[in-house]
Amino acid sequence: MTCALEFQDLTLGYDRHPAVHRLCVEIAEGSLTAIVGPNGAGKSTMLKGVIGTLRPLEGRIAFGRIARSGIAYLPQQSGVDRSFPIVVADLVAMGLWREIGGFVGLRAVHRARVAEAISAVGLEGFEERPIGSLSGGQVQRALFARLLLQDAGLVLLDEPFTAVDARTTADLIAVMRRWHGEGRTVLAVLHDFDTVRAHFPHSLMLARELVAHGPTAQVLTAENQFRARQMCEACDASPHTCGRNAA
Amino acid sequence: MMWEILVQPFADFGFMRRALMGCVAISVGATPVGVFLMLRRMSLTGDAMAHAILPGAAVGYLVAGLSLWAMTVGGLIAGMAVALLAGFVTRATALREDASLAAFYLISLALGVLIVSTRGSNVDLMHVLFGTVLALDDDALTLLCSIASVSLLALAALFRPLVLECADPQFLRSVSGLSAMTHFTFLALVVLNLVGGFHALGTLMAVGIMILPAAAARFWVVCIGALIAVAISVAMLSSLSGLLLSYHYSLPSGPAIILVAGLAYALSLAFGPVGGLAGRAFPRRYVEA
Helix, strand or coil: CCEEEEEEEEEEEECCEEEEEEEEEEEECCCEEEEECCCCCCHHHHHHHHHCCCCCCEEEEEECCCCHHHEEEECCCCCCCCCCCCEHHHHHHHHHHHHHCCCCCCCHHHHHHHHHHHHHCCCCCCCCCEHHHCCHHHHHHHHHHHHHHHCCCEEEEECCCCCCCHHHHHHHHHHHHHHHHCCCEEEEECCCHHHHHHHCCEEEEEECEEEEEEEHHHHCCHHHHHHHHHHHHHHHHCCCCCHHHHC | CHHHHHCHHHHHCHHHHHHHHHHHHHHHHHHHHHHHHHHCCCHHHHHHHHHHHHHHHHHHHHHHCCCHHHHHHHHHHHHHHHHHHHHHHHHHCCCCHHHHHHHHHHHHHHHHHHHHHHHCCHHHHHHHHHCCHHHCCHHHHHHHHHHHHHHHHHHHHHHHHHHHHHHCHHHHHHHCCHHHHHHHHHHHHHHHHHHHHHHHHCHHHHHHHHHHHHHHHCCCCCCHHHHHHHHHHHHHHHHHHHHHHHHHHCCCHHHHHHHHHHHHHHHHHHHCCCCCHHHHHCCCCCCCC
16 A cells, blocks of 8 residues: 555644644545544644644654645635636636646646536536626535646545535535546545545544544444544643643 | 817926826826735725835935935835835734734834924925926936836736735645745835835825726726726826816816826716616616526
């Protein structure tokens, strides 16, 4: 098994408070993994560590064959200013940034790929609409189209289906499965266990520390969920300085 | 009759032609920058930067008198220093951009007023604050046109990073290291255009020709290229009408130009089809899909 990502005793946090504590996990290349756990379990923090916006307090993340530039990331709250006058096709085309950079024009090949990505997420006919006129689900579709164009080896999705209806979720899951079929590594933070059971071969349960990692059926057990809740609550109730950090 | 009112002043007087030329240059250079300021919700940043320039121009004046170059260089240094310091504080500490910028520009402004009032006369202060569009010499015109050219070329080169920095800064940072460079180059363009503008319109009025046409354009068109085109047209027409008004009614020209731009804004606000007041009062029939 080749590793796409290896978390080596990783601790991440804000203002000295660890949100992810001493995580040791290997994510296999080409795997489709759901990250689950209660609110405040460090799921988003873990993704921020991977893309490098948060520096480890301790430990490190080892990347396999993927360079950090080969990561596509969809944040929980996307930073898109929806009042900005930009049309769907232009927003989606920015997924090509790594190929075309900031200054080179779009060629016919690129335009064809933009059109293909837009139709893959079911937004045909919306190419010239300003993003301000789209619904929340449509914006999420457009952001998935942009991710498609990023052509990344590792795709990180932070609660991609929150506030999105069933139909849109189904379409976007199809996109996600397409990435999986193409051998890309996908990590997605999710709360809906039914979705996870139906579509994700692997799961990783987090409660600041690792609760379980492996085939989804073995991870999403009632026992693990109970343990995860307890671990989160215990940590909130009595924060202590970690022995190694205090030294 | 129309000839006498509209063209004669420019045909007869060189200073009117120079004033028009200078204002057209400012319209072309500063207004697109204003459009981006507005889209990034930084309209008031322009105002803050204008105040920040004052001490630099004042020191330039103290060193070399009413010298175009000394005041320009002084203004640029003061403006860039405030922009860089505020940008640095925003990126490195917990303070948000508005607060850090406000802190630095207030310090800078107080310093400027102190310098001007201890050494200069009131007339000089008026020059810095309100400009002298009717007394632009060759050097000033060259400066204004150079700034407009540099500004347009820089905006053209930076267009994509700048649009993305406005629309989705998080994404830009995730795919490219251009984010900080784009932000600071843009602030530099703001300072450059304000420094150019203050020779003609004064430090305070220069912001007007940057922001008012952009705000007016927002009520007419949606897409960004059209916004820039409409804003430049509004700025040029305001300059022309403002200069004519000031000529015929002996009004100070800087405020006259800005007030006409203000009128254009008010009319756009009332009658503009994109979210204007009239559009709200009498909504168009929706498209039946």
